[in-house]
Amino acid sequence: MDLRYTAEELAFREELRAFFRDNLPADIRERMRLGHAPSKEDTVTWQRILNRQGWAAYSWPKEYGGPGWSPVQRMIFLEENQLAPAPEVSGFNITMIGPVLIQFGTEEQRQRFLPRAANIDDWWCQGFSEPGAGSDLAALKTAARRDGDHYVINGQKIWTSTAHHADWCFCLVRTDPHAKKRQEGISFLLVDMKTPGITVRPIISIDGSHHLNEVFFDDVAVPLSLRVGEENRGWDVAKFLLGHERTGIARLGKSKERVKFARDAAHEMRANGRPLIEDPGFRQRVAQLEVDIKALEITQMRVVCAHDRSREGRPDPLSSVLKVKGTELLQATTELAMDVGGPLSMPDWAQELAALSNEPELGPVWAAEATRSYLFLRAASIYGGTNEIQKNIVSKAVLGL
């Protein structure tokens, strides 16, 4: 047992830090520091810089364009990237479709899509959820009927994050409506978002942003060659996709970065006639969050180190632990940043700014952004399998209840 990083791991961290320091564009870093959600442009710019270095596809093996890092190195990378703070690489591209194609894709599919996914030449989105199929994903109805060398898709997806930016969508569709078990009639298809018959309709979320969409399919033709895995075995692919990546789930670097930001900002704000940073209640709250972060950090390292030795590529119920605890921390740390701003966090300054771009700033942008991300991250305990569902998984798969 040794909690310390090895000399190589420390050197690795230093190498990353130096690279981020020298290569992360200052304007992007500043926007991230102020708590803005990264724009499409900033995400693409940064992911391409990383990709030139061979790091964007951080979890992929070398032969497919990744750096071939160990799970510990991947964890360090994610944390340093979040602490920089830099936009995170596209999860859809790097931790979802990439590993899926590496595991289940044909060589042709890999050649065609992996390099473009790494360089974010294609922006991917995930078409799983439907109005009637959220937690109960296997209830999905969007149908793909075979017609010669094509499938023809009809139906509707919902909550499709960034579909309005996307070039491609990986979808779960029902190919056998008569299968005995619902899970057995589902296939995994890659859909070009430019195909005729696709309509994307925005859904504005409570933070005021356009992130979510509904996607409608009306006789959308998809070549059979764009199916991943066998027909009617798409559920296995989906399960792999949802369960295989454990290092990224907890987003601890993000929580750490938010606490650090809140601490810095608390020097500038006041409570009871002195700087907020000196307020005993505030200090206790920060200390508590740091305890919780530390605990989860060690748990994550235990999981990641075990991962180093076994279970490569297989789902692990411990990922549910990281998801629940990680999202709780992410929510608590963004709430902290919002609370530091106090009344100044409540105005939606930006709306006015957009209208009057030549006026001086109305109020602190970081405070408004802290609230925006507090609002958006209410979804962190909903997306990727709700925290209730994660706890069901733990009680069944770990506790055997």
Place this chain on the structure above:
Amino acid sequence: MDFELNEEQRLLEDSLARLLADHYGFDKRRTYLAEPEGWSRALWSQYAELGLLGLPFAESHGGFGGGPTDIMLVMEAFGRVLALEPYLATVVLAGTALRLAGNETQKSAMLPQISAGEMILAFAHGERQARYDLSDVVTTAKRRSGGWVLDGAKSVVLHGDSAQQLVVSARVSGQRDDTDGITLFLVDSGATGLARRFYPMRDGTRAAEISLSSVEVSADAVLGAVGAAFPVIDRVVEAGIAATAAEAVGAMEAMQSMTLEYLKTRQQFGRPIGDYQVLQHRASEMLMELERGRSMAMLAAMTLEEPNAAERAHNIAMAKVGVGQASKFVAQNAIQLHGGIGMTEEYAVGHYFRRCMVIEHMFGDTAHHLSRLADTVS
């Protein structure tokens, strides 16, 4: 002990409930939000007709001599529908300042106008640097040729865009955090040297940043005693806490019933999600929090007229903490139990969530009031 409403209060509750049922559906509310000031002038007149706008004022000033319980009923009803009108700013905040500190001339000039729905006011006290510290006032007022000159800035002034008159606090003596040396002034929002910039809050209600640069007011613009406004400010804020506590209770009720309805109708895995015991328990906990909040809002209302300032402050701080924690629990879980749909602008629950969030960050948040309470532990 008596928690029953009297006949008049029941009538008030019923007629307001009817008015709001007719006029405050979620879709109608959107149209009010889209009006230039983000609320409905037409409804404001109806509130005046119902007697809501003069509720806390003396009959001699065109009011109805109502008390904190009446305001509680109104605010709860407003909370249920997320009413957007500047009732808090005009009647509760500025109204309390006028009621407690105004001289007879000021009261008889302004209160009847407020009651008739002809005057919107705002309470311009908070400052950028102050966060929740009520005595942190650096806006200054200096005597000049029989009147006063005001310089400084006021931040997050609720409905400061709509207000014709502002109740502005300014320092006439002493240092930044001193409770002594603060005076309240009635300032016309069109006064020379006064500039306003407007914006929406996260819940859609409007506010303003106000700057004062050599704004001249006459001697009779002083509200209350020169240099001795702090106790009044304190009571205005207490009234604001009691009112928004009731509003939050109304909002919690709405979230609770929406969530309950959703648990019964949303099907996953072939049955209503309300079949899952974990969600049943969560809904039960939401109810327990709602009832905690309701009790605390009642405490706030019933304590507002307590003459002992320390006891009043203590109970109000307790109410702010209790309601803040309750509404956070109810609001967070209301979204959580709705899943994705709860995250959307199109659905009502997120709007209630944001109103409770804004209320939490007004007049001192939970942490602020908990630390005030902690200071009194002996």
